Amino acid sequence: MKAVLENYRENIKIKKKNSILHSLKRDSLLYLLLLLPMAYILIFRYAPIYGVLMAFQDYNIFEGISGSEWVGLDVFKFIFEQNSFYRALTNTLVLNLLDLVAGFPAPIILAILLSEIRYVRFKKVTQTILYLPHFLSWVIIGGMVYLLFSSGGMANTVLSSIGIGKMEFLSQKTNWLIMYVAIGIWQSVGWGTIIYLASIIGINKELYEAADIDGCSRLRKIWHITLPGIKPTIIILLILQIGRMLSIGFDRPFVMGNSLVSEYSDVISTYVYRIGIGSGDFSQATAVGLFQSVVGLIFLVAANYIAKRIGEQGIW
């Protein structure tokens, strides 16, 4: 009996092995296709993850990771005692929070207004124009902002000609914050409407027809049909953005910042650049980056969990 069972197990094993071999053979072309992309991902995405070991070392550029001295959490302890680190962390959170409060509703409002337009031609042309800033680099935008809003720029020319006088748009700190957020909205609002427009299109037309028969006003239809219709999209995007609270792009604060507002414009990404590539302190910069990645990931996982809990789809 035992022998039979053993034999049977053996058979299954062989079969299983065969089926793997079989599928490898059958799909060998597909695996071959995957070879390069996977090699790419391993080298350029996973190898840097190995590099985070630098955060736990007194990294010596000549010795490399294998030769450098291990120091445990000393680097982190050191960073957490730095005021400049907290400043970068706070700035990152503040700028992201401002973006969220001011920037998040903007594309929703614009998308609803766009969807209410009945002239197809007009709609197409304006959409083309509205998407455009999304395709400009922050260097280009930064250059435009500088030329428009510096002391000799058009904004100040106009302001002085109507008698208001000059304003320090870029060198006064509160003004700079407002500019940072406003330019962010300018750059992304049109592009952001695409996803909401898509979900407005998905709303059942009959609902609007029924509301028409009931004599509903435009505003009531928006309030009772359109907004509830795009609610799932809004919630997902909101949660996603909250989940990305700690991550911030490099280009926008770097290009828009200047020496007079560095107290506000120095964020984690520019901080890492400065201490890492600027001053060559790789261990510290890696540790800050690792802190950002790990806390950011926790944020994102938590956000996704909340999304699922309140009955929405979640990101994964």
Next chain:
Amino acid sequence: MSRKKRINFTDISIVLFITAVSITCLVPFLYMISLSFSSNEAIISQKVTLWPVGFTLETYKTILSDVEMIYTLGYTIVLTIVYTLVCMFLTICAAYPLTKQRLKGRSFILTVLVFTMYFSGGLIPSYMLVKNLDMMNTMWSLILPGAMSVFNLIILKTFFASLPESLEESASIDGCNELGILVRIVLPLSLPSIATLSLFYAVDRWNGFQDALFYITNKNLYPMQLKLYQIITANQQLDTQQGEGSIGAYIVPESLKAASVMFATVPILVVYPKLQKYFVDGVMTGAIKG
């Protein structure tokens, strides 16, 4: 009482509002154009707003006769094309096999890929990698580290998966292997998607600035955005310190800055409207699947 006929107050105010927002998107360009065609005296005395004052072509003559500038443009175009080709090649190679449900290890591979969207080693380890691979100050440092985006891969995979399976089946009955199916059937049907993703990759590379700032220190290898950044910030610090043109400092005229901005923007302005109808669909396909 149909919805189409009556044009009321709400319609008009919406159109006016959207027009106003669109104009805000265009004003910076108009200002750049008028700056670039204006004389320096007019700019310094702050007479320029939305139309050129003291019309001159000098600025563009300066740029177009600047060998370095033309070289940078050519170099950046080549860089963008090579980058886009490499990215699309990798993306297609990865997306197609992953649409096959029967592929063993498919979900594992997907997890390995998607993980990198949410966690990365960060800036410094990537910098060290590029350094250790001896790619500093080469074109490859601007191509390989960012080649293939997993997000775009998922968009393409979603699109591939939406193609009718019967087409592939009939092709395989006719004796086509997987590679033949991909090249002869799937790719031709996916041209809109491929065009969209190519545009995204190309714009990313054209606009890319951060990696060039990190990896390229040799002036001759500067791509457009880095060169543009140098031109724009050449004497910006002076302005923020309220100093109007201290003697001896290298001053780039505002008109030249504006013209350089336009110079780097025009290629995008030319390509982008032509591809618009594709990319909106492309974004939606991606957005729905997330």
